Amino acid sequence: MAQTRRVLVKMRNPHIQTHISAAVAFDFKGFESCAKLNSLIQDGKKKTEFLSRYRDSKSASAQLGSKRLNHFLEQxxxxRGSVREAALSSIILSYSLGYQYQFSEKNFTELLYQCLKSFKRDSIKESCLALEVLGLLAITIGCGEKSRELYKETAPVLSEALNTESQSQKLKLILDSLAIITFVGGNELEETERSMQSMWDFMHSRPDFKEAQSEAIFCWSLLLSSMDSWTLSYKHWRGVIPFFKKLLESDNESIVKGATQALALIFEQGCLEKFEGDTSAMEEMDVEKIVEDGHIPEISVKIGKQRLKVNTLPHQIQLNFVKRLLGSGFIVHMRENELLHDVFKFKPEKKQLGRNLYVAERDEVSVNLFVPHVRSEDSFQRIHKSHNSIFVKARTQIRNKHRDIKGEEQGCFRD
Structure with a gap:
């Protein structure tokens, strides 16, 4: 694979919004009921300040630690559906406040199958929350056997749901989850193309769902961005260019934007003949909005004191998609999530140790010592290997220094 949201104030999923009070109330002493917390953060400004303090406090990680997460998993x-919904909201919140890899790794199977059960329930609210957790689980768990299991268990279920679901918001979340789960766990070409085909069929068979259709285009582009165009099948994608070209005439701004981006990506990937080779579509579309003077304008995102710079269209599509899924959890994941480090070639800086600007990986000591010609083996042993030897003392000092530095470093990371 080029291979391989977030319950906060500004949320994409309106179903989560009603449960933020219950989710946070589980983790704060002194609030006897969700109603009290609701009254405290009843307007957007107070809610923003409240969650900001909560997210930045030193106790946040402890309050939403493994014990709490295990409690939510049990729920x-x-x-009662309301209890399950509140638990799912709390799990989403914890993923926004921190990188929950250990919890995801340890409880992967249980979390996966409980979310699948919740997804299949009649409650739209619970189903949408479960879809969010599945997408976050894919990003958190990263590539490996578990992401493969996640793909194999969920991709067929989600693909089938695209044919039967009639609620627009749920359709968008199904598409998002299918896209990220395939992006991370669909290692084989056929697997990625299978998910792309499900999205492609949805675009053609259910055009009345305008918002979901634009989401399908962005998701399809995400998966295409992870592939080499020469590996694509000739038989699957003939007619793509004329289809997206026609969508440029849509009165839906989001659909036009998605189609423009998809065509620009196809143009950059090459092998236009696999997409029916209608190069006239490229001449008529406004590619200059995305590709200026033959290059992609660089996107720069601040990650702490560092900057993540992205200057290719495939990586920009991936970056925008991941940012939208993670919401405010994006910065936390960029600092700690190895999957995102690999995808975006980002190497986070380690914390500085006190006043030291750096710590040498290796220390060497040079000692100028006049040693007369040693004839006997006993004399050699006494000078070079004795505990009182200057060579041994110097080596011991270096080892002690490294031991002290290691202790300071571990203490720094614990803080």
């Missing part, structure tokens, strides 16, 4: 077995 997914409850019979």
């Amino acid at each position: 997914l077995y409850e019979k």
Whole structure:
């Protein structure tokens, strides 16, 4: 693979918004009911300040630690739907406040199958929350056997749901989850193209869902951005260029934007003949909005004191997609998530150790010592290997220094 949201104030999923109070209330002593917390953060400004303090406090990671997350996981077995929904909201919140790899790794199978159960329930609210958790689980768990299992268990279910679901918001979340789960876990060409085909069929068979159709275009482009065009099948994608070209005439701004981006990506990937070779579409579309003077304008995102710079269209599509899924959790994941480090070639800086600007990986000591010609083996042993030897003392000092530095470094990371 080129290979391989977020319950905050500004949320894409309106279903989560009603549960933010319950989600946060689980983790704060002194609030006897969700109603009290609701009254405290009843307007957007207070809610922003409240969550900001919560996210930045030193106790946040402890309050949403493994014990709490395990408690929320247990609540997914409850019979009352409202309890399961609040638990899912809390899990989403924890993913926004921190990189929950250990919890995801340890409880992967249980979390996966409970979310699949919630997705299949009649409650639209619970189903949408479960889809969000599945997408976050894919990003958090990264590439490997578990992401393969996640893909194999969920991709067929989500693809089938695209043919039957009639709720627009749920359709968008199905597309998002299918896209990121395939992006991370669909290692084989056939697997990626299978998900792309499901999105492609949805665009053609259900054009009345305008918002979901534009989402399908962005998701399709995400998967295309992870592939080499020469590996694509000739038989699957003939007619893509004329189809997207026609969508440029849509009165839906989001659809036009998605189609423009998809055509620009096809143009950059090459092998236009696999997409029916209608190069006239490229001449008529406004490619200059994306590709100026033959190059892609660089996107720069601040990650702490560093900057993530992205200057290719495939990586920009991936970056925008991941940022939208993670919301405010994007910065946390960029600092700690190895999957995103690999995708965007980003190497986060380690914390500085106190006043030291750097720590040498290796220390060497040079000692000028006049040693007379040693004839006997006993004399050689005494000078070079004795505990009182200057060589041994120097080596011991270096080892002690490294031991002290290592202790300071571990203490720094714990803080």
